[in-house]
Amino acid sequence: MDQKRIPFNKPYLTGKEAHYMYDAVYSGKISGNGKYTQKSQAFFEDRYGFKKCLLTSSCTDALEMAAILLDIRQGDEVILPSYTFVSTANAFALHGANLIFTDSREDHPGIDENNIEHLITSKTKAIVVVHYAGVAVDMDKIVQIANKHNLYIVEDAAHAIDSFYINKKNEKIPLGSIGHLAAFSFHETKNIISGEGGMLVINDEKFQRRSEIIWEKGTNRSEFFRGEVDKYGWVDIGSSFLPSDIVAGFLFAQLEHLDEIQEIRRSIWNTYYKNLAEINSCKFDLPRIPEYSTNNAHMFFLVCKSSEIRDKLIGYLKENHVQAVFHYLSLHKSPYFKNKYKGKKLYYSDLYSDRLVRLPFYNELSYPEINEITDLIREFDEKY
Amino acid sequence: MDQKRIPFNKPYLTGKEAHYMYDAVYSGKISGNGKYTQKSQAFFEDRYGFKKCLLTSSCTDALEMAAILLDIRQGDEVILPSYTFVSTANAFALHGANLIFTDSREDHPGIDENNIEHLITSKTKAIVVVHYAGVAVDMDKIVQIANKHNLYIVEDAAHAIDSFYINKKNEKIPLGSIGHLAAFSFHETKNIISGEGGMLVINDEKFQRRSEIIWEKGTNRSEFFRGEVDKYGWVDIGSSFLPSDIVAGFLFAQLEHLDEIQEIRRSIWNTYYKNLAEINSCKFDLPRIPEYSTNNAHMFFLVCKSSEIRDKLIGYLKENHVQAVFHYLSLHKSPYFKNKYKGKKLYYSDLYSDRLVRLPFYNELSYPEINEITDLIREFDEKY
Numbered sequence: 001m002d003q004k005r006i007p008f009n010k011p012y013l014t015g016k017e018a019h020y021m022y023d024a025v026y027s028g029k030i031s032g033n034g035k036y037t038q039k040s041q042a043f044f045e046d047r048y049g050f051k052k053c054l055l056t057s058s059c060t061d062a063l064e065m066a067a068i069l070l071d072i073r074q075g076d077e078v079i080l081p082s083y084t085f086v087s088t089a090n091a092f093a094l095h096g097a098n099l100i101f102t103d104s105r106e107d108h109p110g111i112d113e114n115n116i117e118h119l120i121t122s123k124t125k126a127i128v129v130v131h132y133a134g135v136a137v138d139m140d141k142i143v144q145i146a147n148k149h150n151l152y153i154v155e156d157a158a159h160a161i162d163s164f165y166i167n168k169k170n171e172k173i174p175l176g177s178i179g180h181l182a183a184f185s186f187h188e189t190k191n192i193i194s195g196e197g198g199m200l201v202i203n204d205e206k207f208q209r210r211s212e213i214i215w216e217k218g219t220n221r222s223e224f225f226r227g228e229v230d231k232y233g234w235v236d237i238g239s240s241f242l243p244s245d246i247v248a249g250f251l252f253a254q255l256e257h258l259d260e261i262q263e264i265r266r267s268i269w270n271t272y273y274k275n276l277a278e279i280n281s282c283k284f285d286l287p288r289i290p291e292y293s294t295n296n297a298h299m300f301f302l303v304c305k306s307s308e309i310r311d312k313l314i315g316y317l318k319e320n321h322v323q324a325v326f327h328y329l330s331l332h333k334s335p336y337f338k339n340k341y342k343g344k345k346l347y348y349s350d351l352y353s354d355r356l357v358r359l360p361f362y363n364e365l366s367y368p369e370i371n372e373i374t375d376l377i378r379e380f381d382e383k384y
Numbered sequence: 385m386d387q388k389r390i391p392f393n394k395p396y397l398t399g400k401e402a403h404y405m406y407d408a409v410y411s412g413k414i415s416g417n418g419k420y421t422q423k424s425q426a427f428f429e430d431r432y433g434f435k436k437c438l439l440t441s442s443c444t445d446a447l448e449m450a451a452i453l454l455d456i457r458q459g460d461e462v463i464l465p466s467y468t469f470v471s472t473a474n475a476f477a478l479h480g481a482n483l484i485f486t487d488s489r490e491d492h493p494g495i496d497e498n499n500i501e502h503l504i505t506s507k508t509k510a511i512v513v514v515h516y517a518g519v520a521v522d523m524d525k526i527v528q529i530a531n532k533h534n535l536y537i538v539e540d541a542a543h544a545i546d547s548f549y550i551n552k553k554n555e556k557i558p559l560g561s562i563g564h565l566a567a568f569s570f571h572e573t574k575n576i577i578s579g580e581g582g583m584l585v586i587n588d589e590k591f592q593r594r595s596e597i598i599w600e601k602g603t604n605r606s607e608f609f610r611g612e613v614d615k616y617g618w619v620d621i622g623s624s625f626l627p628s629d630i631v632a633g634f635l636f637a638q639l640e641h642l643d644e645i646q647e648i649r650r651s652i653w654n655t656y657y658k659n660l661a662e663i664n665s666c667k668f669d670l671p672r673i674p675e676y677s678t679n680n681a682h683m684f685f686l687v688c689k690s691s692e693i694r695d696k697l698i699g700y701l702k703e704n705h706v707q708a709v710f711h712y713l714s715l716h717k718s719p720y721f722k723n724k725y726k727g728k729k730l731y732y733s734d735l736y737s738d739r740l741v742r743l744p745f746y747n748e749l750s751y752p753e754i755n756e757i758t759d760l761i762r763e764f765d766e767k768y
């Protein structure tokens with residue numbers, strides 16, 4: 001018997017992945033910064049107006065590049081949400097930053113914009129926002145705070161491909177284009193995937209030259225290949241942040257079908273929402289998309305009224321061979337950080353840690369399967 | 385006209401790369417630590433007796449994991465050769481180490497074992513050796529020095545797959561199994577490739593648990609999936625060092641043909657050597673393999689009698705559509721480091737920077753092509 005008839009995630013193929021991977025191999029260049037790396041970077045620059053894009057081995061790597069570019073050193077403070085993936089924190093901790101965790105919003109797991117300013121000190125260097133589930137943080141407020149205190153903004157846009165902030169003039173601004181730097185993920189659970197993979201977006205021009213150097217292991221190799229210098233050497237610290245062009249080939253095949261993928265995912269999201277709204281449950285809340293954000297249908301989550309309900313719901317779905325999962329655990333309470341944390345209780349971060357549940361979400365999830373899942377949730381709602 | 389009839393490098397396919405990449409995709413798990421990651425790691429553990437292996441996105445990443453495991457901090461000193469790739473240095477510099485560069489051997493670009501001990505201070509934490517061209521550093525001497533001064537040994541084995549140190553008892557000890565930690569590369573120019581890619585070997589048991597945590601972004605996720613803990617969380621600093629299982633699938637296809645690949649490469653190396661020895665040139669020296677090392681035929685290089693001869697030789701081959709290249713530039717003289725360097729002149733490091741030339745080397749290089757290259761070198765030798 002298939003124990004997970006409906007898994008939480010299934011990687012999706014558009015069809016040309018193998019073709020492009022093979023083409024990369026036969027082109028004779030499968031290390032980083034090959035044809036498909038450049039095509040993928042150009043895709044993002046053209047479509048979203050990102051100033052400069054560099055593919056990386058992971059979103060984690062992109063965040064580490066951000067920490068190096070911002071010259072994060074021992075004692076610098078970085079403000080970030082506690083309800084996020086460990087990489088948001090690790091990237092800055094690895095370079096000696098003191099992590100200043102803050103809370104999520106009441107209506108959404110994203111950072112609470114009104115819970116930042118009192119944490120700023122003379123040592124604060126950056127605010128790292130996470131567009132949780134692809135839903136925008138209120139970026140006008142963040143930009144205002146950052147400008148006032150002369151801070152850098154890093155957008156952790158791991159979930160946020162093809163999502164937008166809607167400003168007061170009703171303009172749609174692509175997420176990832178607002179911060180000085182932004183990081184995207186192409187991990188197998190994301191809308192667009194390459195197994196592991198990520199991208200750094202460099203919007204502030206002053207970081208552009210150095211970003212390329214750090215990416216190329218601290219060398220000016222890219223300038224050399226463009227003929228701008230006559231030899232290349234070690235000019236800065238850096239690492240190997242480039243993915244193989246095989247991985248970039250896989251990614252580019254996905255990017256060519258971005259609109260189609262987004263349409264499928266929005267349709268899945270809307271079906272979930274419609275079915276679950278009909279239940280009108282007092283055991284869980286549906287996700288809320290604030291008026292200043294679009295919905296890129298990265299995930300579908302419920303927020304249960306208690307951790308007990310959440311755990312029972314996951315258990316009930318599991319008994320019925322549907323894999324639902326919880327998500328982050330507040331980082332300020334983690335084994336690594338709990339003794340270092342000096343701040344106040346982060347109510348909503350803990351609430352989402354205890355109560356949020358993510359439902360299966362992948363492009364091949366069929367309508368009958370969604371209906372089956374939402375019927376199970378209805379049964380659960382009635383039974384417990 | 386084909387400008388580079390004989391390129392310096394061509395990635396080689398064994399045949400099953402696409403099959404395994406596809407299998408990884410269809411298995412539904414293309415992020416890190418999937419089936420092919422585990423098969424590849426087991427291959428190395430079984431074949432070479434490495435205690436624990438973890439695939440990484442690059443050899444650079446493996447070296448960074450080493451720096452994190454050794455808990456390298458601001459002010460720690462690390463001794464390493466100046467004649468090496470930037471990543472050997474960057475990995476430790478990124479974590480605040482002071483880099484103490486030393487010289488190469490007279491007979492070989494590897495670290496001069498007799499030029500280490502006087503550099504050791506109370507701050508020295510590790511010796512990083514590089515098995516240049518897959519030729520062993522004299523590891524008995526290194527181990528003796530490290531034991532005497534209580535230092536860690538990291539083997540940068542980027543070039544050194546399937547190569548061995550031959551000790552006094554005539555035992556062949558696999559390179560990568562001697563240091564506390566070792567790093568391998570599967571970059572497209574190596575004997576075994578995956579585009580970009582690397583591996584950390586953890587020989588010292590005390591690093592094994594933490595290595596897995598750092599690899600998994602500072603979480604104890606691996607223990608969770610083995611059922612050793614009932615939930616996983618943030619327990620340490622870390623990063624995303626895992627390659628996609630697509631990349632691991634490519635790698636595993638190569639590993640299945642390691643013996644065949646090594647046989648081809650040794651044959652190419654021997655043909656180069658035989659042809660070039662016949663020239664008996666006074667313009668260049670042939671590579672020397674010390675009695676304490678095997679030859680894994682990673683590359684074929686010449687050491688010219690002057691930088692002028694080297695540059696002319698590269699130019700002559702280029703005119704004839706053969707791509708030969710120089711290699712490292714002494715790191716202590718790099719734009720990044722020259723003002724930081726306080727040590728003495730590193731004569732042999734500079735000599736190899738100025739005079740070493742690498743000839744085309746890839747598995748599909750035919751005997752007629754090798755003969756053509758060595759004939760061109762003979763012509764050059766006679767003409768200039």
